[in-house]
Amino acid sequence: MEFDIIEVSEEYYASLSTAQRRLLITAQKNKNALVRKAEKDVANYRRKLFTNSVQTSTLLEQKTKAIYDELDYAVSVLKEQLINNININNSIVEELDYSDVGYVVDFTLSYTDRYVIVRNYYMAMPDPQERVELYLQDEVAKKYLGRYYESLYNVLLTYC
Secondary structure, eight states, X not given: OOOOSSOOOHHHHHHSOHHHHHHHHHHHHXXXXXXXXXXXXXXXXXXXXXXXXXXXXXXXXXXXXXXXXXXXXXXXXXXXXXXXXXXXXXXXHHHOOOXXXXXXXXXXXXXXXXXXXXXXXXXXXSOHHHHHHHHHHOHHHHHHHTTHHHHHHHHHHHTO
């Protein structure tokens, strides 16, 4: 896939984590969809003008400029969000050492998906008391689950 939402060298792409690559790919797909929609809107407007025999007016230029101005704005928002998300993801990855956790840590997943993954991991432990103790010591889960951390803690406590 060619990336033009931000400048991406091969070295930079290789240095990205899987989660950051997914963010980049998703943002590029969103940008491509916006570009296709803008092109389609211009073509539809051009057809309307031809059907009404006003193809020589400046309406097409004005409408095209308006559509592409809106596209530029939407792409700049996507770009800013992408850069922020990559930086946030990078700082979280650097802060946490999750190589020894027994569940998948993927910050591109939704919080509900993360919750299910962590819950399934802890529910697979046979001893309810040990499960809660290990969960309380899990610093990765605190950052990974965010506001869902407390909810899962309450669920695990119900089994004690």
